[in-house]
Amino acid sequence: MIRVDFAEAKRTMEAALLRSGFVRERAALSASLFAVASLEGVYTHGLERFPRFVEFIAKGWVDPVAEPVLVSAVGALERWDGRLGPGNLNALTAMDRACALARDSGIGCVALGNTNHWMRGGQYGLRAAENGCIGLCWTNTTPNLPAWGGLDNVLGNNPLVMAVPRADGPVLLDMALSQFSWGKMEAYAARGEELPVAGGWDEAGSLSRDARAVAGTRRAVPVGFWKGSGLSLLLDLVGAILTGGASVGGVGQRGSEHGLGQVFVAFDPALLPDEGRVAEAVEEMASRVHGSRPVSPGQRVRFPGESRLVVREENLAKGIPLREELWAEIRSLG
């Protein structure tokens, strides 16, 4: 592991994106989203993911100059076509638009079809919060999760994001619907460590904490077993209807994870009586969670998103930790 200065990481990726056909302003924004993901500790969807993103551009699966266009609008619900543009830029545009709709209608929704992997989903929750809105969004994925009672991966792990504005950094939930991402399971397997809870099924069909055994069957477990299986299926189905684009099944037929569907919902609390008393509600929640006796004495119970700024401060000061080979690879692209 080495550490790389945030500004340098950003600059290097920006150069790579310019070489890949991005125009300057969009290269800067996209590179910044990758760099901030790593800066805030979401390493799997930051620099770690960047070379694959550049590869997807080279393969024609991501069009660096495509911008999303409006397909249909009625009231507070809009459908947009992502035109296979960069997933992170498309998603940012979509959440901004959902917030603009919410500013007029209290609630707004943008269904974005034909788009690409949004990388770190939490980013769009944070963006909603920056806009003063409550954000709720989800994406579909390639088929990577079995339906409950089935052997084949017919569902996606369809990450789901929720965020609520807060002065000291939003409350932020960013969760995929598999218990562990494949990236996390690979890390456990590489370290030879047991998963903290069952991550999937082994060859014998038993739930297993052995990440290598689960990698062998490719049968990961949904959060809450049958419950996450159902939630994954409904999120994808609703997304397919609202976007008019590919379901997880349709994405699977493409053979690579592109052409996804995403749904962005924003609520504007400023339009509620007393502007929703957001800070009050957040503080009540925080003091309730913090007041809980911890399982491990001395460790404070935390709410989702609470550690983000701590990691950010550390990585800003010391640099973003990453594998030396990865940094060499990213530099070779710039």
Added chain:
Amino acid sequence: MIRVDFAEAKRTMEAALLRSGFVRERAALSASLFAVASLEGVYTHGLERFPRFVEFIAKGWVDPVAEPVLVSAVGALERWDGRLGPGNLNALTAMDRACALARDSGIGCVALGNTNHWMRGGQYGLRAAENGCIGLCWTNTTPNLPAWGGLDNVLGNNPLVMAVPRADGPVLLDMALSQFSWGKMEAYAARGEELPVAGGWDEAGSLSRDARAVAGTRRAVPVGFWKGSGLSLLLDLVGAILTGGASVGGVGQRGSEHGLGQVFVAFDPALLPDEGRVAEAVEEMASRVHGSRPVSPGQRVRFPGESRLVVREENLAKGIPLREELWAEIRSLG
């Protein structure tokens, strides 16, 4: 176990509600919702729950004549005050109103504060689907789930419902965010059976499939462990802001589960291009799920809500199965 004719069950509960202060039309509707829940196999929130509902009326926690009133409206987002009326009638009104908003704006949201337990949440998803809409709704509860890393029950199991219209009966997800409800765990404990997966923690602080051990600590496990803990917290926080009502913390201070907050969101696909091609999306999903090889040979993999009408037909023909003492108790109320 005995079996009771659906119409007789409904009539008996209607009589009990009339004696409890309901007006005729509302007694009929509320009794019907309780009877249909049991008819369709959701026994825990049908007849099984009815005596407690009558008790809550007697205690003044549910006001049988209160109807929800509009508090604030902006565009497609409305806040309503449930005035501690019957939770099932309030929720039905709220989902109907969310659908009416969606008919104008594509999406609509009703945040309902100061209401009561909605009993079977799936009912409001089904109602959205009857209205031709996609439904998404959730409720908070009394504190009954620990936050991840904590010992105390500071979160609710906050049931979440999603439904999509389908000619042969909607796709319907109705899930609480605990892996098992306390009712289900009691049933396992009574039968002396092991839970199929861990349901909570035992005295030693280990995850356990022993329902009695979990009942001893009252520490149930959220779906997906840390993930469901986060989702529960966010749903409640968003609900508290939108409704302006009590969070799970506020409900806990009341000492009994009343004065809840619920959020109802509807999307009207009829306003999308090609009316969202709902049937097509649903059939693609169904054939994908059904095409999955089953874990148990010969058993078809199913999607959420698929078995509902099978149970309904059986119970319509044979009567609703219930405990003899329970039926005697309900009859004594009527």
